[in-house]
Amino acid sequence: MHSYDEPVYLISVVASILDIHPQTLRQYEKEGLIDPSRTQGRMRLYSQRDIDKIKFVLQLTRKMGINLAGVDVILKLKTQMDAMKSEIKALREELSKVNRNGSVPTHKAVVTTTNYDIIIFED
Numbered sequence: 001m002h003s004y005d006e007p008v009y010l011i012s013v014v015a016s017i018l019d020i021h022p023q024t025l026r027q028y029e030k031e032g033l034i035d036p037s038r039t040q041g042r043m044r045l046y047s048q049r050d051i052d053k054i055k056f057v058l059q060l061t062r063k064m065g066i067n068l069a070g071v072d073v074i075l076k077l078k079t080q081m082d083a084m085k086s087e088i089k090a091l092r093e094e095l096s097k098v099n100r101n102g103s104v105p106t107h108k109a110v111v112t113t114t115n116y117d118i119i120i121f122e123d
Helices: 011-018 022-030 048-063 068-100
Strands: 044-046 108-112 117-121
Touching: 011 022, 011 044, 011 048, 022 048, 044 048, 048 068
Parallel strands: none
Antiparallel strands: 108 117
């Protein structure tokens, strides 16, 4: 069994799995929507993560009617949101460590809302 990120699928296999033309995959790559790995012979290899991303692109274009420029914006926003989620998780972990000590240091202010904990660091 291959890992989720291991590039093992050729373009013809991915096109067959997703029932699309290989040229569609080439176009997605040209537009910067996907970035498959390459062998030393320059053959494209796709991972399961790549396939899942292509499925998401196909949902946006086919079912929601979004053009490729819109898909690009959505993918960039999704990447930003994922990064922010990671940062929020790290901040919450730091906050829980502070709270276990029973107090918040004076150089930090904590504001709690219904959805997020906000930590303000003063210099």
